[in-house]
Amino acid sequence: MEQRQQDRPRVVLGVTGGIAAYKACELLRRLTESGHDARVVPTESALHFVGAATFAALSGKPVATDVWESVHEVPHVRIGQEADLVVVAPATADIVAKAAHGLADDLLTNTLLTARCPVIFAPAMHTEMWEHPATQENVATLRRRGSLVVEPAVGRLTGTDTGKGRFPDPERVFELCRRVLTRGSAEVPADLAGRHVVISAGGTREPLDPVRFLGNRSSGKQGYALARTAAARGARVTLVAANTALPDPAGVDVVPVETAAQLREAVVKAAGDADAVVMAAAVADFRPAVYAAGKIKKQGGAEPEPVALVQNPDILAELSTDRPRAGQIVVGFAAETEDALANGRTKLARKRCDLLVVNEVGEHRTFGAEDNEAVVLGADGSETPVPYGPKEVLSDTVWDLVALRFP
């Protein structure tokens, strides 16, 4: 199911007058590409750094800095009231001060006063400005009132200076926005602390000759989202990654593999002391019976030889049946093209896993997408639907259900 326009989370991106304003463009792009309804409210100063045309084109929405445009729509009240999240990135010392004192002299400050949704500030400024007692007191005031103020990073600042005050990686701010939107707060439960979880991700490749393979369309994004969310919840994470092209999640032990046989070996080895194993990878059911040591060549005009296939081991069933630790939780994934729930129930019983995440696949669905929709079936008969949304949401639901089943 495609996400409808009115279901998209509404994000107001406030941009203020610092050098890091250009990084707001990257954040905006990530927000819009992942299905958010994002609108930019820059300050006058921000437009010295990035033109209104850039924000308008990237967001597909009009851009205004004061309260006197489209007055009949009362934007100074509406934009804040209708928002699901306001994120000010970068946030100058000036906007932090104005927000702490409730000033309302432009569209962004009005929006901050009318918003009743979560508000994130990502400050960026010179170290002296950040450390000034006035700024520190303003930050403390905002935090006390419930706003989330991100600590600036340490690094190269404008000019040749280095120190605390750098705008954090836009990807980090984006992840924070997603987390706040999906879970209602930036707080992450540490309920997987002390646990070791093993996750497989990506799609296996079964070689036919040195240049060809049988593969599948799995991007690995769901498995990586599972790894990121598990690490954020305190778990030690082993991610067995089959042919992915994604950055390694921070703090996660990544084991690259290519074939189903290599994936099996890596997962079985890591599962030895694991509390949970989640098989999100798309593992080939079959592989070519014969591997040609040299590239298979055309035989003049003759028809090519058919490719004979043999069955690969069923890793999920093996993991579920031979559990190296009592109480280990095993989770499988099933991508179905029809009768998803009925087929999922049958698969869950056959594989003997504890949970099975069932999603229907088709064109533009699941493979390579940022979002997903699924039902998590439990061996105890439970059914947990997860509506269309970020893969992190499905991941967090999986970890909620796994944590409930730990002995």
Ligand SMILES: Cc1cc2nc3c(=O)[nH]c(=O)nc-3n(C[C@H](O)[C@H](O)[C@H](O)COP(=O)(O)O)c2cc1C
């Ligand atoms: C080149 C340049 C870079 C600036 N960078 C920052 C900055 O990173 N952080 C900050 O708080 N102020 C910075 N300032 C100062 C702000 O632009 C100034 O305080 C302005 O009034 C902020 O307005 P605003 O908060 O309405 O956007 C910079 C100014 C200039 C000229």
